[in-house]
Amino acid sequence: MEYSNYIALIPLLPLAGFVLLGLFGKKTFAKSAGIVGTLFLFISTILAFYTAYQYFFVNGKVNGVYQPVTALQYTWLQFSLGMSIDMGALLDPASVMMLVVVTFVSLMVHVFSLGYMKGEERFATYYAFLGLFTFSMLGLVLSTNIFQIYIFWELVGVSSFLLIGFYYDRPAAVAAAKKAFIVTRFADLGFLIGILILAFYSGTLDFGTMIQRITGTNSPVLAQMTGYGVVGIPVLSWALTLVFIGGAGKSAMFPLHIWLPDAMEGPTPVSALIHAATMVVAGVYLVARLYPIYLIDVSVLKLITWVGAISAFLAAIIACTQTDIKRVLAYSTISQIGYMLFALGVPAYGEAVNTGYTASLFHLFTHAFFKSLLFLGAGAVIHFIHTNEMGNMGGLRKFMPITHATFLIACLAIAGIPPLAGFFSKEEILITAWQSNKLIYYIALITSGITAFYMFRLYFSIFYNKTSTHSDHHGEGNLNMKLPLLVLAAAAIVVGFIPFTHFVAANGKGEEITISASFSIAPIAMALAGISLAFVLYFNENDQPQKLATAIGGLYRAIRQKFYFDELYLFITKKIIFNGIAKPAAWFDKNIVDGFMNKLGWATTGISERIKALQSGSIQSYTLYFFGGIIALAAVFIYLWT
Amino acid sequence: MIDFLLLMKQELIITVIIFTLLLLKIGTEMSNTAILNLANGLLLFNLAAGFMGNQAGMLFDGMFFTNPLIVLQKNILSLGTLIVSLQSSSWLKKHEHVPEFYILLLSNLLGMFFMISTGNLLMFYVGLELSSIPLAAMANFDLGKRKSSEAAMKFIVSSAFASGLLLFGISLVYGATGTLTFSELASHITGGPLPVFAFVLLLAGFAFKISVVPFHLWTADVYEGAPVAVTSWLSVISKGSVLFVFVSVLYTVFKPMAGTWYNMLFVLSMLTILIGNLFAIRQNNIKRFLAFSSIAQIGFILVGITGSSQLATASVVYFVLIYVFSNLAAFGVVALVSSVTGREQVSDYKGFYKTNPVLSWVLTIALFSLAGVPPTAGFFGKFFLLMSGAGKGNYVLITVAALNMIISFYYYLRIVKAIFMDANEHPIEHLAIPAYPKLAMFICVAGIIITGLTGYIYDYIHSLSFGL
């Protein structure tokens, strides 16, 4: 069956769900909204898996190389000849992989929410928004055209805004939603300008054409873009950096990461879907899309590497100090995405080109499963105990065995303990780093240790440690909530064994990355070290952590305050932008521009007040003026102006 | 003889009417209403007669001549006279000297007719005096009112002075050329200092009548003091007549010194618009306000005159026609209000719309037409005037004039604002509109709407007019 027959349905079904529930949700589907939404998504999930099967195993490979297939393409907005925004579906290993991930995780979340969001006032609206998000994300994934990706990029942004602000009457949620949208919008500005530059030089917006025109052997476009520079930097670097800024914003990379932790104000399943598995990795996906172009410009790749590495490390450290379990997970997400990004970047230092790409996307793949599992687990816990604070938890393993088990699996996976999924992907990243740049490798290694530590800190203080003061035990939640946990746990175990490298590679042919036991010793050791440290500190209730915290005092506080990033941004926005620019602008407008217009009016009336003496009322002065007028006219026109 | 009757038809009719009224005054004791009906009927007849059996020609070897344009101008004036008399009826009813009023009015009109169709400075002078001396008497028509007599005094003194200067100018012209007939003057006049001085004096004479700055100062006081009927007459009819003559004199007699008077008008027009506007902003008495606004209007007309083309003449005549409608519509309302309630302040008109919607709309439309807002005729009139001015390529003048329209817009809207928006605890009570004023207002409003939107009238005028 031809892709074009059904591929469009994959994104459009969730959209249909959105429209349906958005318009008639309140009245018609007040109760059944969840079922409807889930049903729509279920169909498109099946279609997605079918597509993946078709692509990877049936007709994707042409003489051993996975070819990109443009399944659909419609001109949406024609700017000028050859320059148009197209809407379509591009199938290549990366996009198909993403297709699977997005639909699968989204389905899980839909199912989970059936239980989690039960009885919510705006139940239908919730599912409508989920549908909107899924539609946008799928559209983003399938983009054939850089402007299409930008369009859906904005759409996922707004759906995330809507979902973060779902509990709209909580000021915190509203603030978080605004923060998320504005920070990413700021990043998107870079993306937009980058697009403008690329489009101008390559003369197209279509991915394939653009890549082929720029990377083509001794292409004139490339010559122009490297030849001409603004403030000493070649245009190409500008363009790629700007585009990357867009990606960094969405993927919450340092220093634009500040919005993600706050975004945890949204419903937990949403965090699982948007802020763990799918949207936040859009940045990685974007860079992967344009990877051939990025490979040309080493300087930008180095930038990406360091941004990724620093984010991975800082986020991991901060995660150790957070007490809100969702925030811990958020920081771990940042850290994991950091991994993916520097994996994409490091080839700049070596020639391990394809491995970087593959490893990064592989980690993206596995991470999607175990991270969404973690979030859903956390969701279950919160649903059970009605708080996010670690302090109020503990000893929950008795009450919620399934959650406990799945959560443990996920923790092991993310900590990189074989044979779970996380282990394989992380190994590949480490190998790439090792081959390219040792420094990055060591950072990554340490970070993985820290990761293990904070994950198990989380695990122990939820399920062991003191027994929680929580009283009313209404069970672990119904099947809707358990099922996704189990499914995802299974996934977290098995996906590692998928021979990912054969399917997804920069050159389309697949890549052999051998994981040698000798190499794996260090990471695993680090992970175990982290786990055991966490065991010592958090398995039983004790005052070790406080001691430690007080021991390192200032540093601890700095980390706890997330290195004062929020304060910095607050300073910039409030002090500089508002008081520095907006206030003066408003003042200028009110007093100078508008004032001038009013002054004009007053001046006129003022003059008329001044000259009223002319009309003195005495007839003799009138006749005098009369006579004077004549004399003046005569004098002027006889002597001066002849 | 017969063509004497034909060519001087309108003048003769007016004369007959005057004497009829005189005899009635002496002989019988008719009630005011009867006289009013009779007078209006006769005026209507005069207007109708003006349209039939016209032909061009001259009498008394060039002293008196007429042509379609002149006939048209006279008809415009007769129309104005009719409207004035219609809407002053509510005031005259209570007055004991109705026939006198009409006699003065009509002798005035007669003077204008002669003035318009004169071909000779002597007859021009006589006509001018005939059209201004009775005005002084009319200004004083409310004998008991202090302001009325003050207005009359100011008018007669300044007009006498003006005519003195005019005469001095004429005498100099005579001295320079030795002739008084226009046709010969046109060929004799040269651009030397003496003719220029003489011209300045003549110009002053004209400028006084149409109140161009700085010869305008009498205007506001007389307008304020005189009875509303007289004021409206002053502001529209007498100005209109002098304008017609002014244009023809400039374009025919003073053709040789066109360059000079173009520059003079350039200066005077800007001055007039500016001063008129600046004074109008501040006025509280609505008659006084209309006086200054009319000064500004004259400035715009001067801009048109500078165009000195066929277009210019046509535009001036056309604008006078429109001005008759617009200004008389405004004065109609003012006359009604002041004759019933005696209130003439702008502030009295606050909340006018609540009590008198119809009158408010009439006044508003009139003001819009004066301000030059489409679709009223005033817009077209102003547009054509400025276009003919721009025809000379003097864009400084045009820009100044156009920007001055903002100020004039402001003070016209000030009245509209008072009528529609301002609250007032003692608004003018509801007024019943008698038949004659109602008819007058109807004519005016209809004129305001039709004259602008249909191009025929303008085309007709243009077809009759001539350029420099």
Place this chain on the structure above:
Amino acid sequence: MLSVLIILPIITVIALLLCSGLKQVRVVALGGAVVQLLYSFYILFTYWEQRVVDGSQMLFQEDHVWYAPLNIHYHVGIDGISVAMILLTAFVTVAGILVSWTTAKLSKEFFFLLTLLSMGAYGFFISLDLFTLFFFLEVAVIPKFLLIGIWGSGRKEYSAMKLALMLMGGSALVFVGLAGVYFNTQALSGAHSFNMLQIAQQHISPEAQRLFFPFAFVGFGIFTALFPFHTWVPDGHSSAPTAASMFLAGISMKLGGYGCLRMATLLMPDAAHYYSWIIILLATIAIIYGAFATMMQTDLKYINAYSSISHCGFVLLGIGMMTQTAIMGAVMQMVSHGLMTALFFAAIGMLYDRTHTRQVAQLGGLLKVMPFIATVFVIAGLCSLGLPGLSGFVAEVTVFMGSWEKADNWYRLATVLACASIVVTAVYILRAMGKVIMGPLQVDGATVQHNLSDARWNEKIAAGVLIIGIIAIGIAPFWLTELINQ
């Protein structure tokens, strides 16, 4: 055929004068507006067909001599741009009349003036003769004065007077420009001509263009909030009644944009190229500075008014850039902004009718009590901050692409700054939205609850009409670009 567009409102006006009582009046007004809407759709479709048939630039031309001596004609005709504008006018008119459905005070006069205003707009958009253009331009000025002054709120007299005077100044300048153009033409007949097409053919001398372009452009610019002359916008919009604000921002600011466009592209292209850098400079200032000034506003109507300044900057930017794409973007922005800002004002008006305040600080969490209005507000806001799928994005992106085609670093800088405004826009829109729509419920500072009802049917239809327009452009822009592009 096109004259019907002018005749329909006139008929409506006359009918309004005849009928009495709020019920009759508003039914008649609405009927007239709906008929106009249908008719403009009819024009759209016939235009589609006709354009394929004959390739001439302007279709459905009607040409009657009006004032022979000055060679003034009543000459109308349309191209795609005019059609788009006509549709916009029709949409906004219907919505405006529906929104002010319950106007009790002097209802007859109110709808009379609204209809007159729409007539002015229609006439302006279809006229091909400069005199006719100017005529309708001024026809559209006075009703605004009365609408604001009589039915407005706040410092209404001041705002009305300010608006009227500034627009009058604008048209005075326009007049000088037109006169200059007129006297620099020599039509085939040897007489001067106001005919835009003829003028376009027989290129006026560049010197004359440079002399008179500024007059005409600034004159029209005042109507569309050109930077230093925009100060009538905030006051005028904020103290106007809802429908009048919708007309002002939705239609009459577009009169200026349309005029500028015609001047720059059709009549005086050389001068437009010559002065383009100034236009771009002013437009960029307007965009950025308007956006920042908006941040500081506390009154919802002021927020939207200032954002209108910023958004109309995009129109002028597109015109200034003078590239095919940019100009297309400018037109799209005119249409989109017209619909969007009308919707915004409608939503604000609905809120105001219920809460009796427009202060952001005094409102909160209205989504709870009036979900429909809140949703409308959100949609308008999202459109204003350029969300894909709504019209604003399409227009702005087109302007950006078009501007970027100008390969000059300064123009690029201008474009980048213009792009930067989308962030600022997001900031102020979200601040307003987050406070008014979201957050804990609050009205008038206290959290007390009025009897806050949701939208009535008329308001729902009004909003629906505009939203349909916005989404139709946002989802499927290609029909609009097809329409605009020759």
Place this chain on the structure above:
Amino acid sequence: MSIPLTHILFVSTALFFIGTYGLFTRRNLITMLMSIELILNSVNINFVAFNKYLYPDKLNGVFFSLFIITVAAAEAAVAIAIIINLYRNHRSIDVEDVKEMKN
């Protein structure tokens, strides 16, 4: 011996300016009226003189002066009537007392 034209013109001009001066300075309305008459008379002299000296074969100047005299009489009549009425209302014919309407 004949008097040259210039002498006569000098007289008339002097008369003109005297009249003007009187109009500007005198407070009494009647006197002002008289000074206006002076102006008119200077005009008359002009006409007659011009006619006699420059264009002896015509009579239009002389006729003009006749008309002026007549009209001046009418003007004076009306003016005096008005002044009398003014006196009735204001109890004064001093021009300084008659400036109610101004600005």
